[in-house]
Amino acid sequence: MTMAVRVRGLRKRYGDVAAVDGIDLDIAAGEVFGLLGPNGAGKSTTVEILEGHRRRDEGEVSVLGTDPHRAARSWRDRIGIVWQTAADTPELTVAETVRHFSMYYRNPRDPEQVIDQVGLTEKAGTRIRALSGGQRRRLDVALGIIGSPELLFLDEPTTGFDPEARRRFWDLIQGLAGEGTTILLTSHYLEEVEALADRLAVISRGRIVAEGEPRTLGGRAVAATSVQWMSADGPRTVETDTPTRVVLDLAREFDGEVPQLTVTRPTLEDVYLKLIGATDE
Amino acid sequence: MSDTAPATVGAPAADAPRPEPRARSRGALRLGLARAAIELKMFFRERDQLVFVFSFPVVMLVILASIFSVQYHGTQVTVSQVYVTGLIGAGIMAVSFQNLGITIAVERDEGALRRLTGTPMPGGAYFIGKILSVLVIAAVEVAVLLVAGVLFYDVELPASPGPWLTFAWVFTLGLAASALLGIAASSVPRSARGATALITMPFVVLQFISGVFIPFTDLPEWLLRLSAVFPLKWLCQGMRSVFLGDKGAVLEVTGGYELGRVALVLAAWVVGGFVLCLLTFRWKSRRDG
Incomplete structure (x- = not known):
């Protein structure tokens, strides 16, 4: 496959701040x-380097087979x-x-x-x-x-x-x-x-x-799915890797319709917030 | 809108094998001419700016000429005639230095220049467009002042080709020097907001010491010396030689128009302005890094 963009070890500092701190990227044609x-994460700096509008400090960049800085x-x-x-x-x-x-x-x-x-x-x-x-x-x-x-x-x-x-x-x-x-x-x-x-x-x-x-x-596809329904004692939620089995069991238990049933996979937002939160330590 | 869009647009390759002339038409000169056309369109459509640029020197002329409406001793030259020539010089510089410098600073700040650097437009086309459009605007400015001068202030247009030839080179050199300085000055302000003040200020001072607002005959020696460093004094002096002719020469500090020196100083500023442009011009604003 031809690569439209290939980036290896891209780095850019502004003073003491590493705006881009070692990025690899491959984008196919x-x-x-x-x-x-999030804002300030280095998105714009990366894009500007790829566009040839900003110099990089380190790394290899090839955009359509050319170094944007010398394009x-x-x-x-x-x-x-x-x-x-x-x-x-x-x-x-x-x-x-x-x-x-x-x-x-x-x-x-x-x-x-x-x-x-x-x-x-x-x-x-x-x-x-x-x-x-x-x-x-x-x-x-x-x-x-x-x-x-x-x-x-x-x-x-x-x-x-x-x-x-x-x-x-x-x-x-x-x-x-x-x-x-x-x-x-x-x-x-x-x-x-x-x-x-x-x-x-x-x-x-x-x-x-x-x-x-x-x-x-x-890991969004394999992440735990939450199944919610209304039990006799009030709302219930189960986090599970096998939501289908949980729903089947519930259907048997209620002998038909499960009251207020919802099955929710984590949204991209959930995954995203976890990902950017994970680097917040 | 978009359901049908891909079908109607088609792959760009469909009409791909473009004839060669297409590629040739992208040269800096051709694109510079196209840029001059849209620059002029923009200028003449922006009414506030248009009115200001063309009426300001005329208003100044009316005010100054009515304050000092006398004749110089022992000459047939009136102060208002001197003002017309001075304001022609100042008008050329206003359009090319002040107006151009501020416009470019604003374009840089608003991202217009950055947008251009994202295209395959050769950088030269931008400057060709600017200089050609300034040339047209300055010519209109001079024409407006001359019409006012001839109608109301007894300015006589030269009848022989000699002075017009002088006019042509003084106009061209003065405009080129001022435009290049304007382009260089556009890089000084940090933002569009600061541009007007930072570029107008030195220009106003220059007009006072170069004999535009205050007749050059009334200026102290040290100010005359200072103004002789800058192009405006020489631009005005060249214009006086064209429109006042021999009868005004005695008013000059040296008793003559020193056209050789006018050419030399203006040409030096063209070269110096060009070098300054090369050293200072930035396509990006400071926050673009």
Whole structure:
């Protein structure tokens, strides 16, 4: 499998603080990879190093086969960056801005199609200053994908979105992933990473503390499941590795419906909080 | 929106084999021209700024010329004519040094520059776009002042090509020096908020000591010497040679316009400004590290 991103032993210090403290990362071409972590965990620093916007102190980094720090202009043709909203070019219209940015790339997408894809067709002639926050964010995405990048960086893409806008944004990202774009997504919204990422890594204090598929991260798939029901003496909860057997036993005991039965696996959030809490000692 | 999106967009490879001209059109010069076009669009659409930039020198001209509406002794030159030429010089520098410097500082602070560094745009295109757009804005500024000068303050436009040639090189050198200094100065303020104060302050001082607001004939010797270090005095002096001509030469400290020296000092500032830009220019703001 070709690797879009390969990182070994990455380190970056700011003064006495190790922002990134020895990270290894492999992202396959075509994968949607989520980088999850609390603020200040080293997510942004890592992403900025991969984008070629920050120097590293130590380690090997290869992005699309190139060291981002030494990358030529042609490398920038192959990556796309969705910035956290910048308030630049307020006096230009959506269409003018997207069209202009398309000129920078060797093999741009059609500006009108991109505007359509991010759902801004009706706003194409509107000045950026008149857009809502969510619309600006979608414009940011349009500018990130206009060059038809092989690798797209999405840093906290839906901060400040309402739930519906977030859903639509997810659809957009899934569409891009379906076209084969490799995506590196950072977020502190767990459901977002769960919905979008094929694989994810949890980063805390500059280190990766867990890595895997959202479904199985941190032993989530095999972790104890809690079964709750209403017994004659009130609510009961059992933590078990064999929830099916517990439910079958209950069904026999109650001879049919178990009152107020719920079976809960740990959510990604439970796993995540345990993971980042575990490094808090 | 997105259910159909992937199908309509298609793989970028579908229309992949682009003809070569496409790649060639991405050169710094072509992109610089495209950037100049959007820079100008943005400038002329931002009405508050537009009104301020073009009306400020005219307002200053009206005020100053009505305070000192006399003729210099033994010459046919009026103080208001001197003001028109001085404000032309100051107007060129306002657009290129002050306005450009503040704009770039704001763009850096708001992440516009960082966004550009994430694209394959060659850095040169950005500067070409800035300088070309400033050139157009400065030309409009000069035209506005000249119209006001001709209509209300007896400024005579030169009839022969000689002075216009002088105008062309004084304008170009003065603009280039000021623009490069503006680009260099944009890196000094730590944030957009500080930019206006930090860049405007030295420019206002420079205007006072370079004979823009106070007739250069009234300035003490040491201030004249100080102002001779900076480009604005020479820019104004060059403009006086164009629009006051021989009848104003006696007013000059040395009795002449010293055009050779004007060219030399302005050219030196172009080189110095360029070096300063190379040494100081940052695409990222301080907090971007």
